[in-house]
Amino acid sequence: MSLSQQLPERVPVVAVEAVSCSYRDFVAVETVSLSVRAGRIHALLGTNGAGKTTLLETIQGLRRPASGSIKVFGRDPRRHRAEVAGRTGTMLQESGLVDEMTVADQLSLWRGVSVREDSVNRVLELVGLDHRRRVPVSVLSGGERRRLDFAMALWGDPELVVLDEPTTGLDPQSRRTMWSIIRDLNTRGTSVLLTTHYLEEAQHLADSVTILDKGRIAVEGTMSDVLAAIPARITFISAASSAELAELRSLVVGDVAQTPSVDTSASADTWSVTVQTPRLQDDVAAVMDWARAHALRLAQLRCAPASLEEVFFEMPALAAGRADS
Incomplete structure (x- = not known):
């Protein structure tokens, strides 16, 4: 067991x-x-x-x-x-591959030092290197070398x-x-x-x-x-009037920001609109209902939750909030 x-x-x-x-x-x-x-x-x-x-x-x-x-x-x-x-299988940043060995020989060497049992054929097939088993490690591409590193980490099904x-x-x-x-x-x-x-x-x-x-x-x-710690975002370009945008602010949960559109294909009176919201689904529905009610075309409409990159850049503020809680 x-x-x-x-x-x-x-x-x-x-x-x-x-x-x-x-x-x-x-x-x-x-x-x-x-x-x-x-x-x-x-x-x-x-x-x-x-x-x-x-x-x-x-x-x-x-x-x-x-x-x-x-x-x-x-x-x-x-x-x-x-x-x-x-x-436990471990894949380090730096590989310990022997360039003069073939791919299969490298795994056979690994089999000799590992406490886990496995098959060279199984592991090569798992990482998609079975067709390269007889070539020297030295001729592998960077991606293939990393897959061979991965094969050694996976040896014995850890x-x-x-x-x-x-x-x-x-x-x-x-x-x-x-x-x-x-x-x-x-x-x-x-x-x-x-x-x-x-x-x-x-x-x-x-x-x-x-x-x-x-x-x-x-x-x-x-x-x-x-x-979810960072608001989701809805963005679009629209020729909405100031009054219509004011109405949108009253309909959505999130914050609405507008800037003059830089889209050269749009008319001079269009706006780039961003809605930052903690309730993406609700506010997407509100934006669509608002656009239909005013017969507005929403160009370049995008709806997306926050990305991990955004969380990373907001890390100092999030860390401060964590410390205060």
């Missing part, structure tokens, strides 16, 4: 409780708590120097926290490192996979391919702890998120809750 199967369902695969990490007098991580639930993807985000790498190393048992506690599969990852590592910047340097198509592989892996029940500088990537993949700023938690929660 695996470690995660021995845990009650309510116990997270990774539990970080009030952890602080220091380098002599420098505090890299300060009183951070987070959890990765079984079968979920958790994104750990932050700017360079925010403490992500230090926290990941501590979660993997590579360093001891100055204070607080960490449990992986209910165990201390430092005291029970071999046991925990046997159930219950937890830690991915440190898995798509750095990849072209957009290769990045999307990696996303698909991660999603498929998670669908089969593997838990994922992910760090990335690509906020679109985190928003696309993660169920929950922790954003660090100078070693402290600035924002945390489920992805939907974190995105």
Whole structure:
């Protein structure tokens, strides 16, 4: 029976409780708590120097926290490192690939040092490299090398996979391919702890998120809750009159802002209108009803919830609100 199967369902695969990490007098991580639930993807985000790498190393048992506690599969990852590592796959930013080896030989070498059993054929097929099994690692593209790194992390079907910047340097198509592989892996029940500088990537993949700023938690929660911290946005261009725009303000929950349109194809009397709202569905309906009532054409109409990028840029204000609550 695996470690995660021995845990009650309510116990997270990774539990970080009030952890602080220091380098002599420098505090890299300060009183951070987070959890990765079984079968979920958790994104750990932050700017360079925010403490992500230090926290990941501590979660993997590579360093001891100055204070607080960490449990992986209910165990201390430092005291029970071999046991925990046997159930965890890790993909680092820097690969340890041997250029002179073929792809298949690289995985055969990995099989010899891994405590988990697996098939070279299965893993190559999983990451889409079965057709490259006989070519030297040195001729692989950047995206293919990252997939080979990923194959080693996935070896033996670990219950937890830690991915440190898995798509750095990849072209957009290769990045999307990696996303698909991660999603498929998670669908089969593997838990994922992910760090990335690509906020679109985190928003696309993660169920929950922790954003660090100078070693402290600035924002945390489920992805939907974190995105809801910033108002959604409705934008359009319209030739509405001042009176009609005043009426719109009385109909929507959100705040309405207007600026002269810079659309060269529109008439001189058009406005670019933005509605920032905490209730997107209700205000979209109100805008559409308002436009129909006045026979107004809404050009370039867009409706979208806040993005993780917007949350990231609003992080200081959100962190201040978190501290006050």
